[in-house]
Amino acid sequence: MATPGSxxxxxxxxxFSVMTPxxxxxxxxxxxxxxxxxxxxFFDYSPARVGGSIFGLGESNPFVGLKNYIAMFGxxxxxxxxxHSVYNTFLFTVLVLPLNLAITLPLAIIIERSHARVKGFFxxxxxxxxxxxxxxxxxxxxxxxxxxxxxxxxxxxxxGLTPPKAWLSDPQAFVFGIPLAMIALIVxxxxxxxxxxxxxxxxxxxxxxxxxxxxxxxxxxxEQQMFWYVTLPLLQPTLLFVCVMTILSSxxxxxxxxxxxxxxPREQTTTMLxxxxxxxxxYQNMGWAAAMSMVLFGIIMLFTIIQFRFLRSDWEY
Amino acid sequence: MTTQSRTxxxxxxxxxxxxxxxxxxxxxxxxxxxxxxxxxxxxxxxIIHIPPTFFPKAPTWQNFTTIFGDPxxxxxxxxxxxxxxxxxxxxxxxFTSSLAGYIFARYEFxxxxxxxxxxxxxxxxxxxxxxxxxYLILVKLQLIDTLWGLIIPAMIDAFGxxxxxxxxxxxxxxxxxxxRIDGASEFQIYWNLILPQLSAPLASLGIFxxxxxxxxxxxxxxxxxxxxxxxxPLLLTWYSNSHGSRPSLTMAASVIVLLPIVLIYIxxxxxxxxxxATSGFK
Numbered sequence: 001m002a003t004p005g006s007x008x009x010x011x012x013x014x015x016f017s018v019m020t021p022x023x024x025x026x027x028x029x030x031x032x033x034x035x036x037x038x039x040x041x042f043f044d045y046s047p048a049r050v051g052g053s054i055f056g057l058g059e060s061n062p063f064v065g066l067k068n069y070i071a072m073f074g075x076x077x078x079x080x081x082x083x084h085s086v087y088n089t090f091l092f093t094v095l096v097l098p099l100n101l102a103i104t105l106p107l108a109i110i111i112e113r114s115h116a117r118v119k120g121f122f123x124x125x126x127x128x129x130x131x132x133x134x135x136x137x138x139x140x141x142x143x144x145x146x147x148x149x150x151x152x153x154x155x156x157x158x159x160g161l162t163p164p165k166a167w168l169s170d171p172q173a174f175v176f177g178i179p180l181a182m183i184a185l186i187v188x189x190x191x192x193x194x195x196x197x198x199x200x201x202x203x204x205x206x207x208x209x210x211x212x213x214x215x216x217x218x219x220x221x222x223e224q225q226m227f228w229y230v231t232l233p234l235l236q237p238t239l240l241f242v243c244v245m246t247i248l249s250s251x252x253x254x255x256x257x258x259x260x261x262x263x264x265p266r267e268q269t270t271t272m273l274x275x276x277x278x279x280x281x282x283y284q285n286m287g288w289a290a291a292m293s294m295v296l297f298g299i300i301m302l303f304t305i306i307q308f309r310f311l312r313s314d315w316e317y
Numbered sequence: 318m319t320t321q322s323r324t325x326x327x328x329x330x331x332x333x334x335x336x337x338x339x340x341x342x343x344x345x346x347x348x349x350x351x352x353x354x355x356x357x358x359x360x361x362x363x364i365i366h367i368p369p370t371f372f373p374k375a376p377t378w379q380n381f382t383t384i385f386g387d388p389x390x391x392x393x394x395x396x397x398x399x400x401x402x403x404x405x406x407x408x409x410x411x412f413t414s415s416l417a418g419y420i421f422a423r424y425e426f427x428x429x430x431x432x433x434x435x436x437x438x439x440x441x442x443x444x445x446x447x448x449x450x451x452y453l454i455l456v457k458l459q460l461i462d463t464l465w466g467l468i469i470p471a472m473i474d475a476f477g478x479x480x481x482x483x484x485x486x487x488x489x490x491x492x493x494x495x496x497r498i499d500g501a502s503e504f505q506i507y508w509n510l511i512l513p514q515l516s517a518p519l520a521s522l523g524i525f526x527x528x529x530x531x532x533x534x535x536x537x538x539x540x541x542x543x544x545x546x547x548x549x550p551l552l553l554t555w556y557s558n559s560h561g562s563r564p565s566l567t568m569a570a571s572v573i574v575l576l577p578i579v580l581i582y583i584x585x586x587x588x589x590x591x592x593x594a595t596s597g598f599k
Contacts (some may be wrong), residue, residue: 007497014503015424018416019432022473029470030439036450046549047453055453107342110335122339124586126346131516131582131589133532135550136571140353143564149369151352157368191349196593203594234465252445259554273445273535280449290449291476297446304441 040290041068048284061287068291078279082268082292085275089296091178092271093250095186096193100246101239103194108201109231123202127195134192138259141188142168145260171265179259179268190255193249197242204238205231244307251300272296350575357381357569364565380569390556391545398464399548402486403530405468410477410526411519417473418481419507423493439475444536452539466540467533467548477522484518485511520591524585530580549574 014054036055045051045061052058072079111122129137144151145167151164164173164180173180208231216230232239254273257263263278272292280289356364358376384390421433436484451470452461488511496506502509512519534550541547546556557567582589 007449011424011503012426012432015426018420019426022413022417023432023435024419025473026435026439028454029473030447033447033450033454034442036453037446040449047456107338110338114335118339120587122343124591125343126592127586127593128350128579128582129346130593131528131532131578133534133550133553133578135532135534135553136353136575137349139553139567139571140349143356143568144349144352146564149365149564150350151369151371154369154371191345193332197595199590208429250441252443261556276445276449277535277539281452286449286453289536293446293449297443300443301441 001112037290037293040287041294042066042291043287044068045290046284047286050254051157054179064287065180068288069289072291072295078285078288081267082272082275085270085272086295088182088268088270089253089272090249091182092186092189092253093247093270095182096189096250097246099186099190100194100197101242103190104201104242106204107194108198109227111198112205121228122240123199126198129192132192134255135259137188137192138256141184141191141256142260149306168261169265179265181265181269185257185269188260189250189253192256193246197246200238200242201235205234208234214274240310241307245305247302247303250305251296323518348415353568353571356565359565359568361563361565364568380415380565381573383566384569384573389544390552394545395549395552398546399531400469402464402548405528406471407469407523410473411523413472413487414474414477414481415515415519415520416507417478418483419485419511421478421482422485423481423490436473436475436478437487439473440479448536448539449577455540461540462542462546463540464546467530467537470536471530473525474522477526480518480522483517484515488514497524521588523590524581524589525592528589529554529583 040058040192042063042065043057044064044067045057047056049060050056057063065140065172066257072082107126111126114122147153147163147166150167152167153308156163164170166173167184168181170180173184189305212230212234213226215224221229252273253271254277257269258274261269263274270288273296276292279285279292352371355371355373357380359370359373360375360377360379361375363370385392392503417436421429455461455466455470458469460469492510492514493506493592496510511515532550533548536550537548541551553570556570560566
């Protein structure tokens with residue numbers, strides 16, 4: 001048998017022979033792109049131009065300092081689209097978050113209380129949309145919203161109302177100042193996405209010990225008091241987690257809008273990620289797109305830090 | 318009315334209300350699935366007929382046979398593209414996650430803490446931030462417009478490594494010591510003793526990676542340009558755009574793409590839901 005010293009050497013050798021390729025890989029496919037993304041934001045870079053010798057930066061792809069960032073506040077057409085996309089992304093997020101919680105939390109409580117035999121069934125069905133391809137979801141909802149032959153308008157006509165003339169393409173249609181296309185998109189998104197938060201809430205509710213509820217019951221708490229003073233405080237860490245995850249995924253909204261509306265009508269549903277995508281890969285304007293992606297990264301980072309900062313449970317049970 | 322019967326009465330109303338809400342939720346959740354299925358069975362003239370029908374008057378497989386018979390849509394090829402990328406990414410992710418997770422759980426070496434922090438930092442980096450330089454790197458490596466370009470940038474999964482490390486820390490050290498006494502090499506210990514213990518977390522991670530890859534859209538949209546190399550989600554948008562006047566075909570194509578994933582979901586529904594509930598990642 002080997003001596004302890006040589007055994008340790010063999011172990012260390014094994015650990016390094018695994019970790020070295022992983023670290024090199026991460027340098028090429030993670031660290032390098034990160035640094036590159038930051039640098040790109042300071043250049044007027046297009047892959048269509050040859051540029052300098054290092055990563056095509058310089059010469060025909062000149063260094064422009066903060067010009068990309070300053071241009072975001074200017075009145076050029078791309079800057080207008082970008083600001084519109086920031087507004088749309090925030091509008092989308094601000095609407096999705098409360099609506100999602102208003103559906104998932106009550107529904108989770110109802111499912112939690114129902115009979116064990118049906119509980120699993122409802123949970124499984126409600127989760128189904130989340131695993132289906134977002135592209136297919138976008139096409140199905142596009143068909144549902146079709147003004148002539150769509151399901152939604154025929155339902156509306158059946159109950160004797162007049163449907164709007166187009167759900168996804170009328171730039172004049174607003175409800176409470178929110179573009180109708182945006183509302184249609186949010187409904188489709190909620191349909192696809194609510195299963196995640198639902199199963200997380202159900203799991204959290206199942207984790208609340210029965211003796212706490214029993215104690216409140218003995219003290220004469222009614223259903224409402226039980227919810228506000230027992231369930232909700234105990235759900236606080238889960239609630240924060242769910243909020244942050246929902247915000248993060250909403251900020252990165254892409255597929256549904258790209259396939260259902262391609263950002264229209266009149267940029268009313270263009271999200272930040274769509275704006276970044278089309279500037280980088282359609283217009284080959286990668287310096288500008290990289291600067292925009294930095295702004296989105298900053299916003300996402302802010303919420304990630306909030307999560308790490310506050311996601312320490314105050315409750316032990 | 319006695320108090321006793323009043324409480325039963327209130328309970329009954331509560332139950333009726335609860336199941337009504339659950340039933341409405343169920344219909345709203347399932348209606349789009351039913352709608353796409355029924356629409357895919359309608360004739361091209363019926364689907365644009367006004368007023369629209371819900372149930373097809375004369376159900377037909379015509380849309381499906383049109384797609385299967387379309388020489389520009391070699392479905393087998395697109396299923397192959399999607400499958401090969403998904404299988405490769407699942408295989409590589411399971412291997413690297415379990416191996417690195419094992420190293421972090423059971424080995425001591427200089428720089429371990431720093432390396433672990435570097436890997437965990439990956440979780441916080443949104444993909445949209447690095448996608449532009451990543452594209453430029455793939456151009457340099459001549460991997461653009463290849464299926465490799467969909468596999469190679471996704472070989473290390475920080476969450477997978479974290480998950481495996483947590484799990485392996487629960488495996489008794491005696492198992493590893495016994496392996497060493499038997500003279501097994503370090504890799505043999507990992508392969509023969511550790512890996513067989515990991516079937517549950519490997520299954521969870523594998524299913525999750527498969528679904529994420531299968532439904533991936535943004536990165537394939539950036540990387541793939543040749544029609545024959547498209548994955549299924551790309552095929553679906555292309556097909557929909559090029560058959561805009563025939564929505565019944567698009568609905569049938571959607572059914573074809575949805576069906577495998579729905580079948581997998583039905584088979585593994587319990588693990589998938591439990592997975593999402595405990596990890597909370599999307």
